[in-house]
Structures are given as structure tokens and as C-alpha cells.
Amino acid sequence: MELHFDQELTQAKDQLLRMASLAEQAVTTAIQGLVQRDDVAAKRVLDGDNQLDLLQKEIDEQCVALIALRQPKARDLRFIIVTMKIAAELERIGDQAVNIANRARLLNREPQLKPFVDIPRMFELTRDMVRTVLDAFVYGKLDVAKQVIPHDGEVDNLEVQLHRELTSFMLEDPQTITRSMNLIGVSHSLERIGDHAVNIAEEVVYLYEGRDIRHETKNA
Template sequence: MSEDKTHIVSSFDEELTRLNNIISQMGGLAESQLISSIRSIVKRDSELAEKVILSDQRIDVLEQEVQDFVVRFLALRQPMADDLRHVVTALKLSNDLERIGDLAKNIAKRAQVLNQIPPIRPVSAIPNMAKLAQEIIKDVLDAYIEGDADKAHRVWERDQEVDDMYNSLFRELLTYMMEDPRNITASTHLLFIAKNIERIGDHATNIAETIYYRIKGEDLPGVDRPKNDAANFAVVEPNE
């Protein structure tokens, strides 16, 4: 290989590495945002919640950086096959990670309201659900960096656990609201928080599907599996 071609290949690889680094940075920020938003609920720390809200802009800036990078890279490099999938994957991932950041920000906004009213018992289930979502985010980012399709598949399978926790908490909160109208305000905010966490799990599984396709060049097996969102059909009977 000539010196010029070697330089071009090296430059090409360096640019893809830089793109990976931006995605990793976005993922780390999104994960941190989720952790901090939940901590602001557990600690009833409205100042921390405000920091989460203000920090969301950092993820937005990185998403724009990815978009600009991809447009420029496609125009100048005209990648093919695996390299093209690599670039398109990063673009899709940046969108899902930005949405995770937005959902964490929404949780922080709810936390600010919750912190002004007396806590109710179901709030204790929120950290467990968030911890599972955070583990899924971490694992799916590892799958991206390592180029591990099997790990991406395992992450995708774990979304069912998040759905099950959400459905259980949904029914518990409905029961709390029916038992005592004074619980309605806190329970409603917790319902929105739980739904935000469930949506974070959905975005993590979107990332897993994208990673699998990027590596294998085909859809993840079972990707058309219907989502088990029993909360949409939940019926809670009032106490006699």
C-alpha cells in the first residue's frame, strides 16, 4: 500500500474512532443524568434535580456534533458496506441517547414537585426500576464499543424486566390513589416517572437492535415480538 493510501486509511479510522468517542461520551452523560435524577427523588434534593435539568444541554450539543460529523463524513468519505452501517448506527444511537437524556430531565422536573409534598410508600420501587434501566444502558454501550452482537441481544431481552416492573408499579399506584385521594398528586407524578424509566428501557433496546444490525447486517431475531404493556389494559377494582 502506498504512503498516501496508508495515510487515508489511517485518517479514516481515526475519524470513526472519534465518532465512537462522542457516542461513548453521550452515553456516559445519559447514564449519569438518569442516576442523578433518581437520586434527587430519593434524597429529596431539588438542587440536584435542577442540575440535571440544566445539564441536559450538554447531550443536545453532542447530538448535534454527531449529526454534523455524519453529514460531513458521508459527503467527503462516501463510506460503503460496513463503514456505512457504522456511521448510520452512530447517528441512530445519538438520537436514542438524546431522548434518554430528555427523559431523565423530565424525571428531574417531576422530582422537584414530589420534593414539595409528603412521600408515599411506592416511591421506593422507583430506584429499583431505574437501577435496572441504568444497567441496561451501561451494557448496551459496552456492546457498542466492543462490537458484541450477543451482548446487544442479551440487553434487548432484559427490556421485559423493565416492562414487568412498570406494570407492577402501575397497578400499585392506582390502588394507592383509589384508597386515599390524598395520594393522587404524588402517585400521578410517580406514574409519569415510572413511564419515563420504561421509555428509557425502550430506547436502550432500540440501541441494542441498531447495534445488532450494524454488526450482523440483519435484524435481531424476535425484534417483532409484541411489547407486554399490561398497564394499557389494567383494571383495578375499588375496595368495597
């Protein structure tokens, strides 16, 4: 028999998945605005961010009410805490999409500096990371969640590689500094999205195993 409480937990989960889908859409649209030099797409990201903010507040409100009214325990308690934390990570992913969209609008005013290679690759990697951890969250796939964590290294490497390349551009021609700095900003936003995916993976492990694995790799 499904309890009313279970239905309320499912509602919170559904809201979180709505947030996840909006956050992914925002990043995808922001990258489209950059790579396809599409100002309309970039503008859409800026206009849509409000929705993510509102959803996060709704989820927090729902979770606080569940804690106050239902006194959740054990897995239920961990689920509610984790839902609030993942909502915060998704909201920040939305903020990174806004950063990318802003950089895109600046970059679109000037001629393209170089073909886009590393940025689309970073985007695909981080998009897959976020998708995978959310899938792991929904279906309790712990191993899948843990496997996402090492992918963050690939994203970091791509960022370093891009920095190096753009630094050489700037050294050669000061005319490229503004565009290079904006591209570095974009790559940094994507790198942060990878970090958010890792944070979500750690929360998924806490949810299903009750074990806090944050900072373990850094401290090891």
C-alpha cells in the first residue's frame, strides 16, 4: 500500500526531475547560442533562469514542510535532505548556463576566434555526467553514480588544455584577449557543471548507502 507520505515524496522527486530537465535544457541552449552564434537562444537562457530559481524554492518549501509535519526517519530523511541539496546543485548549474549565455552574447559580437572543439566536448561530457547521476538518483544505481566521479578529471584536463591554447593566442595577439577571456569563462562554467555532477553523485551515495563520501578522493 502506498502511503500518503510516499506520494508526497514522489511529488518532491518529480519536481526535482523537472528542475533537472530545465537545467540541462538551459546549458544545451546556452552552448547552442555560443557554437551556432545564436543570440536568440542565449537570450532564452537568461529569460528562463527565473523558473529554476522558483522551482528550487518550491522544492525547499515542500521538503521543510515534510520534515516539520512528517518527522521523516532513515531513508526518508536522507531522501528529503538529498533532494534539497540536489536542487541547490541544479540551480547552480542553471546559473552556469546563464554565465555561458552572457559570454556567448559578448562573443557573438566579434568574429569567431577559433573553431569550437574542446568546448562542445566538455559540454557533452558534463551533460552526460549530470544525466547519468540523475538516472542513478531515480533508479538507485549506486555503481553508476560512483562511476561518474572520475569523469570529472577528463573535464578538468580539457579545461587546462583550452587555457593553454588560449594563453598562446593572447601572447601572440592582444586583440584576442577579450574573446579568449570569455572562452576561458565558458570553459570554467562547464568545469563547474562537472563539479556539480560529482556533488550530486556523492549525495546519491549518501541517499542509498547512508555513507558520506564527500572530500574522500581529495583527502586520500
